[in-house]
Amino acid sequence: MKVLFVFYVPSGGVETLNRQRSIALKQVGITCDFLYYSKRRKLLNHENSNVFITNNDQEIQNILRKENYDAIVITSDYAAMERFRKLGFKGKIILEIQGFGPQAVARQQLQLAIPYVQNYCDALLYPKTPHIGAIFREFFKTTPIFEFNNCFDHKAFTYQTLPKPSKPIVAWIGRLEDNKNWREFLSIGQQLIMKRPEIDLYMFEDPSLSTQQERNDFIQLKSRLGLDKHIHLLQNVPNNQMAAYYSRIGDSGGFLCSTSKVEGAPYSLLEAMSCRCPVLTTDSDGVRSSILHNQSGKYYQIGNIQHAVQQAEELMNDTKLRLYIIENGLLHLQSQFSHQQYSRHFSRMLKVLNA
Template identity: 55%
Template structure:
């Protein structure tokens, strides 16, 4: 059985997902390849499966003809179904939605996708994201729908003890864009430093995906809040190096702060949890399968900076609660995002659509 995963660029959570699941699916005897339309920073991450980067129709047709894929799973780009059919592909199609950002965008895009989904899609897939699952039911009740967690290899990406930083670290990972809500992170850090004077702030981003106007506002707010002396920016850190950063953030007494307005199934949360780095997050919908308040992490109310500070300070100062959360979190990822479970669920999807 052969599957092709298709996405725009190898970057962010989808690139992480594809690396994780191409390995996991081998457990079910499924050979997986990936096609991206353009180069992205994720190409620096090691992979032991075929990856193609092209948007050229002749090259894509050669890839399709050479491999005889049984199914193509397209993440987001519903219009490509028609393109692949025109290039001669005769197999099955699955539309996967990992997240669109704002719920209004998800509603608009999935409605716009109707002609393509109705004509070409054999199934719909999402990682247990409540608002996406609800839209699937509302817009495509006649289509087979599969909702199961993404996979995560906690053996390869896990906690390792290193020398921790001298000061506690509050970290953030994402793109400098509105939905990732970087403004709130900066405001939380600004307020929290009044309680934790030696607080350090680390931000991990992909600078190539940053819009100039947004970046200008970002740099201006750093100056306005006088955070430059405690803020460290890191761009395009190879994924293989991130276990080090999450491990030392957790051991510093700090945490990962996720400020997103809406998320599909954020991999940064799973990565942090697997490395014993506690997570403070908004209830951004897609985190509902990974974070349980005061058990595997902490929630704060989106837009309420003071509430975030209160929860963050408790997470940093209540050592018993902190250790319980760190221990529960890694066990939760091991049990509920297990690659074997993902391979089994994916095999059932294929069987359900006749493969």
């Protein structure tokens, strides 16, 4: 069995998912190749997989003819289903939605996708993101829908014992764009630093995925909030280095703060949990399968800075609760996001579709 996964660029959560599921599916005899339309940075985290970078019809057609895939999973780019059919692909096409940003945008995009799904799609797939599931069931009455959690290898990406940082670290991961809500993170950071001036703020980002205007706004706001000496901007950190960062953040007494307005199924939270780094997050919909309040992480009310600070202080100061969240988060991750569980669900989906 051979499957091609298609996405715009090798970056962010989809790239992480592709690497993870390549390993998981290989264990059950499914070979995974990956096609990205463009590459905006030199760094590629893929290993031991065929990775194609092209948006040229002739090149894509040559790949399809040569590799003879049983199925194609297209993430987000619903119009590509028509393109691949016209390039001669006759196998199963699965449209996967990992997230479309704000719910209004997701609804608008999936409404536009209706004719493509009706004419070219064999199945829909999503990672138990509630708002995506609701839209799927409303718009696509006759198309098979599959929902299961993304996979994560907690044994390979795990806690590392390293020298303990001298200062607490509060971290944020994302793009400098509105949905990731970086402005709110700066406000939370400022309030925490007013109470504990020794706190460092680590912001991990991919600079190729932000506009110049957004970057200028960021520079101005961090300066206006007096955060220049507290913020450490870490750009394009290779994924194989992130476990060390998460481990140090957790050991520092800090946490990962996710301020997103809407998320599909963010990998950064799973990675942090696997490295004993607790998580404080907004209820951004897609996080509900990984974060249970005061069980595997903590929620705060989006837009409510004081509530975020209150939850953050509890996470940093209540040693008993912090340890419980860390340990329980690990158990939750291991039981709900395993490679075995993912490969079982994925294989069953292909079998149902007669791929």
